[in-house]
Structure formats: structure tokens, C-alpha cells
Amino acid sequence: xxxxxxxxxxxxxxxxxxxxxxxxxxxxxxxxxxxxxxxxxxxxxxxxxxxxxxxxxxxxxxxxxxxxxxxxxxxxxxxxxxxxxxxxxxxxxxxxxxxxxxxxxxxxxxxxxxxxxxxxxxxxxxxxxxxxxxxxxxxxxxxxxxxxxxxxxxxxxxxxxxxxxxxxxxxxxxxxxxxxxxxxxxxxxxxxxxxxxxxxxxxxxxxxxxxxxxxxxxxxxxxxxxxxxxxxxxxxxxxxxxxxxxxxxxxxxxxxxxxxxxxxxxxxxxxxxxxxxxxxxxxxxxxxxxxxxxxxxxxxxxxxxxxxxxxxxxxxxxxxxxxxxxxxxxxxxxxxxxxxxxxxxxxxxxxxxxxxxxxxxxxxxxxxxxxxxxxxxxxxxxxxxxxxxxxxxxxxxxxxxxxxxxxxxxxxxxxxxx
Numbered sequence: 001x002x003x004x005x006x007x008x009x010x011x012x013x014x015x016x017x018x019x020x021x022x023x024x025x026x027x028x029x030x031x032x033x034x035x036x037x038x039x040x041x042x043x044x045x046x047x048x049x050x051x052x053x054x055x056x057x058x059x060x061x062x063x064x065x066x067x068x069x070x071x072x073x074x075x076x077x078x079x080x081x082x083x084x085x086x087x088x089x090x091x092x093x094x095x096x097x098x099x100x101x102x103x104x105x106x107x108x109x110x111x112x113x114x115x116x117x118x119x120x121x122x123x124x125x126x127x128x129x130x131x132x133x134x135x136x137x138x139x140x141x142x143x144x145x146x147x148x149x150x151x152x153x154x155x156x157x158x159x160x161x162x163x164x165x166x167x168x169x170x171x172x173x174x175x176x177x178x179x180x181x182x183x184x185x186x187x188x189x190x191x192x193x194x195x196x197x198x199x200x201x202x203x204x205x206x207x208x209x210x211x212x213x214x215x216x217x218x219x220x221x222x223x224x225x226x227x228x229x230x231x232x233x234x235x236x237x238x239x240x241x242x243x244x245x246x247x248x249x250x251x252x253x254x255x256x257x258x259x260x261x262x263x264x265x266x267x268x269x270x271x272x273x274x275x276x277x278x279x280x281x282x283x284x285x286x287x288x289x290x291x292x293x294x295x296x297x298x299x300x301x302x303x304x305x306x307x308x309x310x311x312x313x314x315x316x317x318x319x320x321x322x323x324x325x326x327x328x329x330x331x332x333x334x335x336x337x338x339x340x341x342x343x344x345x346x347x348x349x350x351x352x353x354x355x356x357x358x359x360x361x362x363x364x365x366x367x368x369x370x371x372x373x374x375x376x377x378x379x380x381x382x383x384x385x386x387x388x389x390x391x392x393x394x395x396x397x398x399x400x401x402x403x404x405x406x407x408x409x410x411x412x413x414x415x416x417x418x
Contacts, residue, residue, distance in 0.1 A: 001075060001311065003039040003144045004030075006046060011146045013050055014075055035397050036355070036404040037076075037315065039144060050146040056303030057152045058282070058295050059134060059263060065295030066137060068145050069305040075145060077314035079295045080402070082133040083321065086126040091215045096330055123262060131263050133319055136401065138267065150274045152267065153282055153302050154260035184208045187224045197231030197240060205229040211244050277302055316405045318379050320353050348372050348390045353399040358388055362396060364403060379405045 002021050004012045015021065021040060024030035030040040051070050058065030064080040123131070141147065187208050195201040209227045210217060217223035225244055227235065234240040260276075267274045282301050289306040291297050296314055300306060328338040345351065347368050354365050358376055363384040367375030374393065376384040 001037070003034075003037055003076075005033065005039065005041040006048060007042055007044065009041065010048065011142075011144055012042075012046070012048060014145065036406070037144065048146075052148045053145055054149045054151060054303040054305065055138070055141060055145075055147045056299040056301070057134070057138065057150070058298040058302060059152055059154060059260070060295065061130060061259075063295050064134060064137060065297075065299035065302075066141065067296055067299035067303055068141060068147065069300060069303050069308045071305055071308060073309045074300060074305070074311045076141060077296050077300070077311045078137075078317050079314065080133070080137055080317040080319065082130055082319045085321065086129050087218070088215065090125060092326070092330075095215075096326070099330070121262075123258070127259050127262075131259050131266070134263055135266060135270075137317070138271075140402070142271070147271075148273060150267065150271050151302050151304070152264060152274065152276050153279055153298070154264055154276045183219050183221060183224065187221055188226055190221065191226035194226065195228035195231055196225050196244070197227045197235070197242065201228045201231060203228035203230050207232040209235070211242075313406055313408050316379055316407050317402050318405075319402055320399070322399070322401060343368055343370075350374065350390060350393065350395070351399050353403055354395060355397040355399070355403065357394040357396055358384060358392060362405075365393075379403070 001014050001016055002018065003014045006012055021030070024042070025032065025040065029044055030042050033039050033041045053068055053070055053075060055068045056066070060082075062082065062084060064082060066076065066078040066080060067074060068076040138150065188206060193206060195203065195206065205228060207227050207229055208224050209232055210219075211223050211225055225242075231240055235242060264274070264276050282298050285301040285304075285306055286293065286297060289301070291301070291306060300308065300310070324342055326341050329341045333339055343352075347370070350356070350365055350368070352365055352368065356363060356365060356376070361376070361384050363376040363378050365374050366377045369387075372390045373387040374390060375386055376388050376393075378384065
């Protein structure tokens with residue numbers, strides 16, 4: 001599928017007439033504006049003839065399903081793996097700042113110094129990042145196709161209403177800790193102020209222990225347990241074994257509960273033709289039409305065109321982090337010196353996640369060395385070469401926040417970090 005823009009950059013109906021596209025390019029009546037997805041811009045005036053196209057979005061906390069279609073044919077299909085590293089990066093930044101503060105002693109720790117900045121409608125950075133990813137993908141597709149209607153699946157069910165049927169308003173973001181002055185007091189109360197390590201402990205000094213590390217599991221109540229001071233000390237010294245497992249995590253479901261109206265309201269302000277649906281409707285449509293389960297197929301059902309002719313190829317799109325903001329390594333060298341943690345922004349004309357061609361393979365740069373050798377992989381993690389010389393590489397497309405890989409078939413790919 002070749003996507004077409006008019007002379008003013010507005011989207012027209014796409015085409016599969018590759019011979020005509022080649023003729024337009026060779027005669028100068030069109031120019032290439034994007035290689036992935038392949039998009040051309042006409043250099044002469046044409047009538048803006050369009051059909052009714054519906055864009056279906058299967059919103060998610062890890063993967064977004066995308067399908068734009070008419071009643072007869074699918075015109076764009078993609079599955080988008082969005083970033084899930086924001087919580088870890090913020091935690092690492094917090095650790096580095098705390099270490100620096102203790103070593104440099106430039107100021108005393110301050111608490112609740114950002115409480116006043118959390119105005120009404122505030123969202124956690126991890127949730128805000130995911131909502132922004134949905135917005136960018138939708139905006140990109142509106143730049144490729146003349147979309148008539150936008151339908152978003154916001155949630156399958158409300159996980160917090162299952163836990164508390166009376167929950168309303170701001171209580172959604174307060175969650176399990178509502179009514180307690182902090183998480184620690186909540187965990188102590190939940191465990192009855194009794195040590196959960198050795199039964200019959202008589203030590204009255206109680207601690208709250210993280211089942212998984214704070215960085216991995218966070219401070220949510222399902223990752224915390226009450227231990228007496230002695231059991232806590234014995235566990236960290238290896239004298240006591242604990243068989244507790246973290247409770248069921250509702251992070252992804254809770255994200256959908258928090259973000260659904262925030263996302264929908266933002267889209268509604270930008271695109272007047274926006275509506276929403278729920279997962280049980282999508283599932284019923286998919287089963288009734290005997291379609292396989294995948295994010296892209298769900299998006300096609302959300303668009304209301306389950307019987308449309310499906311594209312044989314779809315795009316796997318991955319959201320990447322463009323910049324490493326940690327300037328120095330966390331660990332100091334001898335002599336209390338800091339080691340630089342950043343590579344040059346561009347090296348020998350190439351950057352991380354540039355799409356390149358290497359011996360008939362289209363792949364991405366995932367590692368660089370100052371000597372001019374690069375690691376090459378596909379987006380599913382398949383290694384093409386561990387040390388390819390830069391002279392053997394041909395640049396196809398510069399990196400962007402979202403990088404594209406064309407894939408054949410309708411089933412969902414296995415996602416892996418490249």
C-alpha cells in the first residue's frame with residue numbers, strides 16, 4: 001500500500017498501483033516524503049476524492065492495535081509496542097539523586113516539595129507517557145489517510161470497581177491506600193500488626209519488607225509484608241527464608257482504568273469524530289466472525305469492519321527512547337571520578353536505531369563502538385550481525401520516536417527488546 005498526499009500535504013486515498021506510482025516519481029509529478037510507511041506527495045493539483053475510512057484503536061498499556069479500513073478493504077494495519085521503562089528510569093534517577101545528595105551534601109533532603117504542583121487532573125509520568133504514545137500514533141495515521149471516524153476501545157472492565165463498587169472521582173488514583181496516612185501503616189494494619197516471618201514472634205518492633213525490590217515491585221501494598229525487626233535482619237543476612245510471593249498485579253488493568261477517559265477526552269478535543277467502545281463488544285464481534293485473536297484484529301473489529309479484506313502485511317512499530325539523559329555512570333571510579341555514560345549523538349553518520357541495509361537485510365543499529373563497528377538486529381530481537389563495519393551499511397531511514405518494521409501475516413508477533 002502506497003500512501004498519497006496532495007500538493008498541500010493533505011491525505012488522499014492510498015493506492016496499490018505501483019506502476020503508476022513509479023511513473024509519477026520518474027516524471028517528477030510526485031516526490032517521496034517517507035519511506036516507512038511509503039508515502040508520496042503529488043506536485044500537481046488533483047480533486048480530493050475520498051471514501052469513508054474508520055480508524056479503530058485497541059488501546060493498551062503495552063501494545064496498541066491499529067486498523068484503518070473502509071467497509072470493503074483494510075488500508076493500514078499495525079501493532080505498536082510502547083515504552084514500559086518510565087517507572088524504572090524514574091526510580092534510577094531517584095537513586096542517583098539521593099546518592100549524589102548524600103555524597104556532596106549540598107542540601108538537606110526535602111519532603112513533599114512537589115505536592116503543590118499536582119493540580120487537578122495530574123497524571124503519573126508513566127501513564128502520561130503511554131497516553132502521549134497513543135496520541136502520536138493516531139496523529140501519524142491522520143497524516144496518512146483521510147480518516148472519517150475514530151473509535152477507541154477504552155477498557156474491558158473497571159478493575160477498581162470490582163474491588164470497591166462505590167469508588168468515584170479522585171479515588172481512582174488513590175487506590176488501595178485510601179483512608180490511610182501512608183502505605184506502611186496500611187500494611188501493618190492489613191497484617192494485624194503481626195510478624196509474618198516466624199510464627200509466634202514476640203519482638204514488638206515491626207518493619208515493612210519489600211517482597212520484590214522497591215525498584216522492581218514498587219511500594220504497592222501487594223509487594224509489602226510485615227516482619228519484626230529480628231526476622232527482617234535475619235532474612236537479609238540469609239538466616240531466614242521467606243516463601244511469600246507478590247500478590248496479583250493489576251498495574252496494566254489499573255492503567256486502563258485511569259487513562260481511558262483522559263485519553264478519550266484529549267482525542268475528543270482534537271478530533272470531533274471520536275467515539276469509544278468496550279472490550280466485551282470487540283470480543284463478541286471477533287468471535288461472531290471467527291477471527292483470530294490479535295491486537296490488529298481487535299482494532300479491525302473496533303472499526304466495525306470485521307468482514308473487510310485484510311492486508312497481507314502489517315507494520316510492527318516500536319516506541320524507543322531517543323536520548324540517554326544519565327550523563328555519568330552510577331558507580332564511581334577509583335579516585336572518586338565519574339565515568340561518562342553517553343556515546344556521541346551521531347557516530348560515523350549513524351545513530352542508534354537508524355534503519356540500515358546490510359547484505360540484503362533490513363535491520364536496525366542497536367549497538368555502536370567508537371571503532372566503527374555496529375550491532376544489527378531486527379525489532380523482534382533477531383541478531384543480524386554482532387560487529388558490522390560501518391562501510392558495509394546503507395542508511396534507509398533515520399531513527400525517530402517510532403520505528404517501523406514490515407511483517408507478513410495477521411498473527412501477533414512475539415515482542416522482544418531489540
